[in-house]
Amino acid sequence: MDGEHFNWDVFAFTIAAQAREERSLGWAHIALLVYGALAQRHSDETEFSIRLSEMNLRSGMIADFGEREGDFVLDSAPIVAWVQRLTTMPLEEAARWMALEDLRAVPIEKLRAMRRLKHALKILAHALPKTQVEQKHPELVPWLQFRTRLV
Numbered sequence: 494m495d496g497e498h499f500n501w502d503v504f505a506f507t508i509a510a511q512a513r514e515e516r517s518l519g520w521a522h523i524a525l526l527v528y529g530a531l532a533q534r535h536s537d538e539t540e541f542s543i544r545l546s547e548m549n550l551r552s553g554m555i556a557d558f559g560e561r562e563g564d565f566v567l568d569s570a571p572i573v574a575w576v577q578r579l580t581t582m583p584l585e586e587a588a589r590w591m592a593l594e595d596l597r598a599v600p601i602e603k604l605r606a607m608r609r610l611k612h613a614l615k616i617l618a619h620a621l622p623k624t625q626v627e628q629k630h631p632e633l634v635p636w637l638q639f640r641t642r643l644v
Contacts, residue, residue: 501531502543509550521554521566541609548572548616555620569617569624576613576633581606584635591642604644610636611643 505527512520528547532540554566561567587607590599614637621627627634 501527505531505543506546509546512550513553516557518554518558518566521550524550525566544575545612545616548575548613552616552620555623558623560620560624569620569626572613572617572620573626573630573633576610576617576636579606579610579613580636581610584639587639587643591644596644599644607643611640614640614643 505524508520508527509524511517512524525547528543528550532543532547535543548571551566551569551572555569555572558567560569562570582603587610590603590607593599596604617626617633618637618640621637627637
């Protein structure tokens with residue numbers, strides 16, 4: 494088998510499921526390596542979907558085992574950096590868009606950006622009880638409070 498037709502997406506998903514089921518940091522490490530490699534090969538929606546799976550696994554492992562700075566699996570820094578990259582507009586601008594009665598007036602690229610950010614903030618919020626993110630990154634606190642208003 495030359496690997497040409499190997500389904501790496503399914504492989505990553507299967508290993509991540511195994512990591513969750515067994516609460517295994519070893520399996521999580523492997524899944525995160527595969528997710529990272531896959532994400533680098535794609536852009537836009539596909540990359541976001543892969544990163545969403547990657548960060549969801551990280552968040553779940555941190556929720557189970559607690560945060561460990563510098564640990565490949567249990568450090569919240571990759572999640573924080575991902576959320577920060579997705580924060581592409583000021584909070585005030587997002588609030589203005591969300592205050593509109595008719596969301597059809599919001600440009601589609603703004604809606605997509607806010608939707609992605611909402612998913613990312615949900616993943617970050619899941620890991621928060623086991624991290625120091627709010628203390629280390631107070632700039633994210635208003636976004637975390639605002640996330641329920643995002644589309």
